[in-house]
Amino acid sequence: MKEEFVNVGKPVPKKDAYEKAIGRATYIHDLKLPGMLYGKILYSRYPHARIVHIDTSKAEKLPGVKAVLTGYNIPEIRIGFYKDNTPLKKGKVYAMRDEVAAVAAIDPEIAEEALELIEVEYEPLPAVFDPEEAMKEDAPLIHEEHKTNVLRLPWKLVAGDVDEARKNSAYVVEDQFRVTRVTHCCMGTSGCVAVFDPQDNLTLYSITQIPYLAQRDFQEALKAMGLTGKKVRVIQTTIGGGFGSKLDTHCYEYIAILLAHRTRRPVKITFTREEEFKYTSPRQPAIIRIAQGCDR
Template identity: 60%
Template sequence: MSEHRYIGRDMPRPDAPAKAAGKAEYIHDVSRPGMLYGKIKFSEHAHARIVSIDTSKAERLPGVRAVITAQNTPEVRIGFLRDNFALKRDKVRQFRDEVAAVAAIDPHIAAEAIELIDVEYEPLPAVFDPRDALQPDAPLIHERGPDGSARTHNLLGLTFQHESGDLDAAREQARHVVSGEFTTPRIQQCCMGTAGCIAEFDPTGNLTLWAKTQIPFLAQKDYNSALRDMGLAGRRARVIVPALGGGFGSGLDTHAYEYIAILLAHRAGCPVKIVYDRDEEFAYLSPRQCTRIKVTQGCDAEGRLLFRDLDVLLDNGAYTSWGATYPGVMMLAATSLYRVPSVRFDTRIVYTNNTYCQAMRGYGTPEITWPIESNLDELAQAAGIDA
């Protein structure tokens, strides 16, 4: 048998020597000539109307080079369903919504300037439980959809459903039936390297973005879309991904802070760097989806599975990311791995005033597998089978 070229051999990682020697450049290490530092003013309310934003004190602070709000910048629409904006104009829908930003000659001045921005809010009723958000009298998170059409409820239009076999007949035939309800919480990806980017325009108006992304080419399309929103049609975005201190799904979306860096760099005429510290990342970066899953399974007297019935309620938060497609992966796990003649899978994805959620490693598989397996243990116990 011929000796394999790759199988059974240690394959050196091309990035390992630089990382082991401490020479790899992460986003925190990257610097550009004339670079400014950006900071963001976040909402202190989960749901409120923006009455006014006064940036005059921040603008007068020595060392500040740019101050932006939705009132003095183009409207840049972002998100998986385009239901979010880089800077919020009339309303905030979650604690952490971005309402203003500054660029200054050092991070300390930028942080001081943020504290000088005064925002007046009119608080609105908020809803944090997706079950409450489905009620007819629940406050609307979005009065209009991305296409401008009026919304009358908080249910997303994304549909993930599956039904096979005859569930009702299988339920009648089942000797043992066990039901349960399971919840999974929000979890931060908690990468060693926190979120950050650098935006820089060249003299021709083209953009280079150093971004901590896992999807450079999809991100490039999103940044090009932002350039069009900014009136820079024909200009192009280039994406450079430095060494990553982890991603775990947090880089599967583009984020508001990246677009804010782009807006600041365009306004200031200088490169702008925004990097979150650990506290900011925990407070202002999106976590894993929060779920509530009802499971009912049944078997015959010999322990053969006859049916599986799953109802998934997903807390989407205030805006939509790729994390809202979790149920597509959940559905695959729910309808495979075991031979089950009859399966029903249904999902409701709901807007709330919680921080919007995004992808995380496993992408829905841990969330659906844990309830199914836990319920199977109880079903086995009911059937007198050693689980």
């Protein structure tokens, strides 16, 4: 067996340690591009509701506002595991973290003020907040297109003969466990900056943990926007913590892309700590049943 390895068993210097130690590392909140606008997102007021009407006219007239988007004036971009999510919702909202409208303005304060001027009329619908309640036959149906509240995964993992192992075990311990919702609490909150060049090629500065997979997903978004054959460049800025929370693309990234293309200027979206707790992807709560067997 080879005893000498190039990396295994040897200290590996952290390439960004010096920049971080002297305070010179560039985090997403530090990034500022010429002509950059600031994006903010309006979220749903209800956990389940129909969107009856959205009036953005007052926000559009506010000095300093450069673009106002809703699900009704953007291309049909489908995202998520089942491609059933969109950057901005239209028709219905399914959670209080659902994105309803977005604004780009010359500074964050004007963007916030513009959000307050957007008028949304909702028709509240029955909601469910517990997975066991959601599985009952008389539970309100949340995603009508799926015809069920139970997520149908396209795979089933099987390893070995479970029934045989249980039968041959001297002892079997089985119980049900619950884990609650957990926010990752990264030191750096979520954010990105989107910018298009004159040829409609996209550069996205992001705190993503999956730059190559993100590049593929954003390429699909550009196709939906009618920008077929354009280049997508994802630049990973210094990440202020991840812990798995950034192993996907998120609606706010697509919203920044849409705002940047609409305004033809760089657009930056960053989250406050309150927004991070409310609107980013946590570890979901779960009810888990586990059985373990052992011999003597």
